[in-house]
Amino acid sequence: MAIRCGDCYSLLEDQDHVVLDEFNTLRHTYCGYDLVSELVQDVGTYKNIKEKYQFFGEEVK
Numbered sequence: 001m002a003i004r005c006g007d008c009y010s011l012l013e014d015q016d017h018v019v020l021d022e023f024n025t026l027r028h029t030y031c032g033y034d035l036v037s038e039l040v041q042d043v044g045t046y047k048n049i050k051e052k053y054q055f056f057g058e059e060v061k
C-alpha cells in the first residue's frame with residue numbers, strides 16, 4: 001500500500017523525512033512543521049519509520 005503525506009498527498013519516498021503523529025498519520029517534516037510537539041510520535045526517514053512501525057507495510061496483503 002502506498003502511503004501519502006497527510007498534508008500534501010504526495011506519495012512518500014523512502015528517503016523523505018517524515019513526522020508520525022499520534023493518529024498514525026505521516027507527513028513530510030516540512031508539511032507537518034506546525035504540528036504540536038505533543039502530537040508527534042516519531043520523526044525520521046520514511047524508510048526507518050516503515051521498518052520501525054511494521055503495520056504500515058503489513059496492510060499490503
Ligand SMILES: [Zn+2]
Nearest residue numbers: 005008028031
Ligand atoms: Zn507533504
